[in-house]
Amino acid sequence: MNTLFQNAFKTAYNWVDERLNIGDAIAFAGKKTVPEHKHSFWYYWGGISMFFFIVQCLTGVLLMIYYRPGAEAYESVRQITNEIKFGWLIRSVHSWSANLMVLAIFIHMFSVFFMKAYRAPREFGWWSGVALLVLTTIFGFSGYLLPMDELAYFATKVGLGIPGSMPGASVLVDLVRGGAEVGDATIQRFFTLHVVVLPALFVPLLGFHLWLVQKHGNAIPPSEELTPVSERRSIPFFPNFFAKDLAVWLIALNVLAVLAALFPWDLGKQADSLSPAPVGIHPEWYFMSSFQILKLFGRWFPGTLGEVLGILVFNLGLVLWMLVPLYDRESPSGVKARRVTYFGLAVLAITLITTFWGYWEV
Amino acid sequence: MNYPFWDVPFIGSGWVIGSIAIFHVMISHFAVGGGLYLALAERRARQIGSDAWLSILEKHSKFFLILTGVFGAASGAAIWFAIGLANPEGTSTLIHNFVFGWAIEWIFFLLELSAAAVYYYTWHRIPAKTHLALGWFYAVVSFLTLFIINGILTFMLTPSAAWLSAAGTGQETFYFFQAFFNPTFWPSLGLRLVICASLAGIYALITCGRLTPKENPAKAEMVQWSARWLVPSFILMPILFAWYLAMVPEVQRAFLSIGISSAAPGIFTQVTRSAILTTVSSATIVVAVYLFVWKKPEDFTLGAGLAILFLALIATGSTEHGREMLRKPFVIGQHMFSNGVRKSDVATFNQKGYLTASPWMKGIKIPSKEAGLIMFRGQCKSCHTDDGYRPMKKFMAGRDLPAIKNVLGVLHDYKEDSPYRRYMPPLVGKPSEIESLAIYLDSMVNGSAADAKK
Numbered sequence: 001m002n003t004l005f006q007n008a009f010k011t012a013y014n015w016v017d018e019r020l021n022i023g024d025a026i027a028f029a030g031k032k033t034v035p036e037h038k039h040s041f042w043y044y045w046g047g048i049s050m051f052f053f054i055v056q057c058l059t060g061v062l063l064m065i066y067y068r069p070g071a072e073a074y075e076s077v078r079q080i081t082n083e084i085k086f087g088w089l090i091r092s093v094h095s096w097s098a099n100l101m102v103l104a105i106f107i108h109m110f111s112v113f114f115m116k117a118y119r120a121p122r123e124f125g126w127w128s129g130v131a132l133l134v135l136t137t138i139f140g141f142s143g144y145l146l147p148m149d150e151l152a153y154f155a156t157k158v159g160l161g162i163p164g165s166m167p168g169a170s171v172l173v174d175l176v177r178g179g180a181e182v183g184d185a186t187i188q189r190f191f192t193l194h195v196v197v198l199p200a201l202f203v204p205l206l207g208f209h210l211w212l213v214q215k216h217g218n219a220i221p222p223s224e225e226l227t228p229v230s231e232r233r234s235i236p237f238f239p240n241f242f243a244k245d246l247a248v249w250l251i252a253l254n255v256l257a258v259l260a261a262l263f264p265w266d267l268g269k270q271a272d273s274l275s276p277a278p279v280g281i282h283p284e285w286y287f288m289s290s291f292q293i294l295k296l297f298g299r300w301f302p303g304t305l306g307e308v309l310g311i312l313v314f315n316l317g318l319v320l321w322m323l324v325p326l327y328d329r330e331s332p333s334g335v336k337a338r339r340v341t342y343f344g345l346a347v348l349a350i351t352l353i354t355t356f357w358g359y360w361e362v
Numbered sequence: 363m364n365y366p367f368w369d370v371p372f373i374g375s376g377w378v379i380g381s382i383a384i385f386h387v388m389i390s391h392f393a394v395g396g397g398l399y400l401a402l403a404e405r406r407a408r409q410i411g412s413d414a415w416l417s418i419l420e421k422h423s424k425f426f427l428i429l430t431g432v433f434g435a436a437s438g439a440a441i442w443f444a445i446g447l448a449n450p451e452g453t454s455t456l457i458h459n460f461v462f463g464w465a466i467e468w469i470f471f472l473l474e475l476s477a478a479a480v481y482y483y484t485w486h487r488i489p490a491k492t493h494l495a496l497g498w499f500y501a502v503v504s505f506l507t508l509f510i511i512n513g514i515l516t517f518m519l520t521p522s523a524a525w526l527s528a529a530g531t532g533q534e535t536f537y538f539f540q541a542f543f544n545p546t547f548w549p550s551l552g553l554r555l556v557i558c559a560s561l562a563g564i565y566a567l568i569t570c571g572r573l574t575p576k577e578n579p580a581k582a583e584m585v586q587w588s589a590r591w592l593v594p595s596f597i598l599m600p601i602l603f604a605w606y607l608a609m610v611p612e613v614q615r616a617f618l619s620i621g622i623s624s625a626a627p628g629i630f631t632q633v634t635r636s637a638i639l640t641t642v643s644s645a646t647i648v649v650a651v652y653l654f655v656w657k658k659p660e661d662f663t664l665g666a667g668l669a670i671l672f673l674a675l676i677a678t679g680s681t682e683h684g685r686e687m688l689r690k691p692f693v694i695g696q697h698m699f700s701n702g703v704r705k706s707d708v709a710t711f712n713q714k715g716y717l718t719a720s721p722w723m724k725g726i727k728i729p730s731k732e733a734g735l736i737m738f739r740g741q742c743k744s745c746h747t748d749d750g751y752r753p754m755k756k757f758m759a760g761r762d763l764p765a766i767k768n769v770l771g772v773l774h775d776y777k778e779d780s781p782y783r784r785y786m787p788p789l790v791g792k793p794s795e796i797e798s799l800a801i802y803l804d805s806m807v808n809g810s811a812a813d814a815k816k
Binding site for chain 1: 622623624625626627635636638639642643646649650653654658661666669672673676680
């Protein structure tokens with residue numbers, strides 16, 4: 001029985017291999033190696049981010065079957081959450097994996113930064129990675145409105161109001177919003193953005209990012225560079241690293257299952273544009289830091305000036321962050337590299353402090 | 363009602379018991395399965411004459427002794443403290459009904475703990491045959507501890523028709539064996555035994571994961587041998603689970619389906635959600651053990667072992683949580699509600715009053731907010747908190763005093779078609795007592811605005 005099964009598998013494999021040369025791909029993956037050292041743990045976060053993206057795609061397609069953008073948006077999400085079999089679970093998994101994906105990308109980005117994996121020839125890997133993070137947060141922002149409950153409505157209203165205060169930006173904001181107020185037209189536009197425009201940008205960019213990782217391989221951190229080449233350890237990508245990646249994915253799946261099952265995603269009251277905003281309205285946690293920074297600038301410089309200054313400073317920081325591969329150059333003393341590390345630590349500290357501060361003030 | 367109330371803010375007393383119990387189950391089931399593992403592994407080691415195997419087993423028995431003897435015993439005692447505080451009426455019933463059961467259980471515990479210590483300290487000090495016999499002795503007494511506790515735990519879900527017919531008559535102990543060998547006894551014992559075997563294998567993998575093949579050439583062989591201990595649960599778990607469910611009353615079994623279409627707050631969906639978690643984590647363990655243990659035993663690491671243990675924790679935790687929730691609205695099936703009110707006392711409380719005999723009512727008038735607090739503690743807080751787990755503030759949000767009274771009226775009437783009847787006890791007491799509870803809840807939910815009206 002066992003031999004029969006093995007023969008059948010071998011025949012099927014040979015049939016596919018003759019046409020697609022998968023044997024070559026496997027052999028190539030076997031030759032490719034991944035460095036192994038005390039910081040190897042951080043290599044898994046890119047894979048974890050991708051796992052959650054795959055979950056997003058699968059659950060997103062399932063949600064699209066029942067979701068109706070426009071005037072019926074809230075009612076359709078209510079049906080998904082309270083009537084359709086396991087609809088609440090799919091929605092809960094989608095929402096939790098979105099948050100976990102953002103978290104995983106943040107961890108991946110900071111680990112790449114502190115391991116200095118953005119240095120030549122990996123600059124495009126860094127830029128495409130940061131662009132993927134920005135797209136992911138826009139995914140989050142556009143998806144947050146889709147249930148059209150009270151919290152989603154007011155958070156979106158506040159979120160769109162911030163760039164709207166910039167001189168000349170109101171035209172763009174009105175275009176995104178589909179009018180002067182958040183309404184059915186906004187949902188239609190956000191839905192299109194969420195399921196068509198963003199995936200069309202994200203998927204090719206992700207492909208480019210993965211191609212770069214494959215082309216340049218995994219970078220080793222500066223501390224490991226001191227180890228002589230002959231003493232450095234590595235493992236084959238296939239099957240060793242692939243198997244470990246798969247194991248990490250299984251853990252991620254279970255963490256997601258625990259969160260989705262024990263803390264199912266709630267649906268608030270239906271949004272009513274005439275009712276006052278509920279107390280403690282705030283953006284999602286990954287926007288909390290920027291929200292708090294803008295609030296602080298608003299306090300220090302009352303009026304439009306504060307908002308404009310806040311947005312400018314925030315964007316300047318983002319540009320500096322993006323350009324790090326260009327100014328973190330090798331220097332004999334290593335002073336420049338250390339300064340960049342301090343810059344990264346400062347960004348991390350500011351992000352964490354302003355996030356907690358923001359929640360504290362809600 | 364006659365005992366002091368143990369108020370645990372935010373998580374509630376139930377989660378204190380639950381957290382300790384899940385931790386305890388992870389260790390106590392290892393104590394049972396691990397005993398059999400040690401005996402069988404030592405027998406095999408001596409049959410094949412492998413010193414490498416014996417070296418791993420000696421190391422494993424030290425880990426076993428510390429984990430079960432210290433953390434297992436301490437968490438077991440902690441459960442007693444917690445259940446005595448959280449549900450004194452239920453604990454009292456268990457003690458009175460199973461006096462002989464508890465006595466013999468503690469004897470087995472003493473023998474188990476002593477045997478584990480002697481087993482570890484007599485490696486290479488007594489003849490091999492005697493040492494192995496000691497291992498078998500431990501395996502038998504640890505199995506007997508499971509046998510006894512399983513009877514008492516399953517009694518709480520399905521106390522048996524015979525025992526229920528005598529409940530409240532003072533003749534309950536005459537039905538000891540009917541209560542002990544109740545309808546879910548055997549399927550539950552089977553389920554627990556396969557879990558014990560799985561945990562024995564997983565904890566042995568932890569010990570093996572700490573070794574490198576250079577340190578011990580038997581590592582790969584032992585890893586595969588330990589992985590086999592999970593096979594019984596992979597095969598038998600679905601069958602035993604189906605048997606177990608078949609023995610559970612239909613009303614309780616229906617909990618599995620409540621959460622299929624919704625998980626909205628206020629709807630009792632925990633059993634469905636626990637079942638989902640158990641399924642996902644168990645399936646992951648099957649895949650993980652096959653791919654990363656069975657296929658690659660020489661590469662097995664401590665990290666991988668801890669990851670599998672983490673998955674086992676999710677599987678065990680969710681299963682135990684689901685089993686506990688399956689009993690709702692009872693703490694002892696069809697006899698005592700989860701707030702300690704006996705089913706047979708409902709009519710009396712409604713007629714004569716719930717607070718009438720309460721020792722906490724001195725100087726308190728009825729109706730009043732103060733009396734409402736005592737009602738809330740006695741009848742609601744076993745399962746609800748103010749603003750944490752199953753928060754009353756959230757469940758009652760948006761309701762004024764008349765609306766709160768309406769909800770309490772539905773709970774008090776406890777009609778056949780009431781949606782709450784499936785998972786909540788009836789609200790008992792005279793109308794003035796229920797009004798007190800309404801006043802208290804109104805004050806809690808609507809704050810100073812409600813107090814000012816009065």
